Amino acid sequence: MHLILTGATGLVGSGxxxxxxxxxxxxxxxxxxxRPVKMVxxxxxKAKVIIHNDFKSYDPALLDELKDAQGCVWALGVSQNDVNKxxxxxxxxxxxxxxxxAFSGLHPxxxxxxxxxxxxxxxxxxxxxxxxxxRVKGQAEQSLFDFYKATPNFKLYNVRPAAVDWRHHPEIHxxxxxxAAYKSMLITPIDAVRKSMITPxxxxxxxxxxxxxxxxxxxxxxxIRMEGTLLPNVAIRRMAGL
Numbered sequence: 644m645h646l647i648l649t650g651a652t653g654l655v656g657s658g659x660x661x662x663x664x665x666x667x668x669x670x671x672x673x674x675x676x677x678r679p680v681k682m683v684x685x686x687x688x689k690a691k692v693i694i695h696n697d698f699k700s701y702d703p704a705l706l707d708e709l710k711d712a713q714g715c716v717w718a719l720g721v722s723q724n725d726v727n728k729x730x731x732x733x734x735x736x737x738x739x740x741x742x743x744x745a746f747s748g749l750h751p752x753x754x755x756x757x758x759x760x761x762x763x764x765x766x767x768x769x770x771x772x773x774x775x776x777x778r779v780k781g782q783a784e785q786s787l788f789d790f791y792k793a794t795p796n797f798k799l800y801n802v803r804p805a806a807v808d809w810r811h812h813p814e815i816h817x818x819x820x821x822x823a824a825y826k827s828m829l830i831t832p833i834d835a836v837r838k839s840m841i842t843p844x845x846x847x848x849x850x851x852x853x854x855x856x857x858x859x860x861x862x863x864x865x866x867i868r869m870e871g872t873l874l875p876n877v878a879i880r881r882m883a884g885l
Contacts, residue, residue: 645671645711646855647746649698650718651680654807654822655760655851657815658844659716662852664690669852673709682818698738701745710749714756714855717742723776731775736783743790747797756798756859758851759787763805763840763876788869798859801869802851804842805876806833812845839877846883 646663650656651674663669664686672690674680675698683690693705698719717739723731743757765780766773784801791799808830809819834841861871866878874882 644669644713644856645673645709646852647673647675647709647712647715648718649675649715649742650720650760651676651682651692652678652818652820653718653720654809654819654844655720655804655847656716656718657682657819658809658812658848659718659851660690660848661812661814662845662848666849666852668856671712673712680818682815699733699741701742706745706749709746712746712749713754714758714857714859715742715746716758716760716851716855718760718851720760723774723779728775732779735779736786739783740786740790743787743797743799747790747794751796754796754798754858756800756855756857757787758800758802758855759783760851761801761803763803765801765803784869784873788872791872798857799872800854800859800862800874801872802854802874802879803876804847804879805840806830806842807847808834808841808843811843812848815844839880842876842879843883843885846885847879850879850883 646669648660651660660682663672674690674692675695676692677696680692683692719738721734739759746755749755761780761784764777765784766777767781767785769778787799791797864878866875
């Protein structure tokens, strides 16, 4: 099976890539990235990095290279603190929607499954104090869902990891971005007092890979919303056996 991955140099993306590489059912990985991806070294027979600078545009040559891909994990993202609001909306909302529209045409007669990495705190009903992150992620989820409803072959999962925990995934430690000291200090107490808010990278990567490999059918569960397409962190943990 051929899968597409974005955000492979980020924390979540590193976890997904490592799990794609060890999954024998994944035979080919096309990684869209602005820069080289070190984890691919030694795995060039399975994974190919395609340097791609404009995530709002997909030319015919690129789409031809991706034409037999059956799913995508969209892990590309940025902190709202690292860019201005306009850039954050472009990266968080416009990029995945452009990709969804492009990838849905790769093979219109068969399903394409798009897994969008959102986050806890995203909402379609923002309040006065909802941060930009929650508003824009929620808008992205809604736009992708609307496209899913209008496009028969396009299948969708919006997933909301919470406090992403890399500590027990040593395979990605040489490749993941350096984490701020405060994150290391916070993750242990969160794990101790509210484990349901922890999202370990290894089971998360495995779950996202398996979702991208699926036919994209609606999921069942009392905590799954948006007609079986929206997975909060508790659902991710349950699917991962945590």
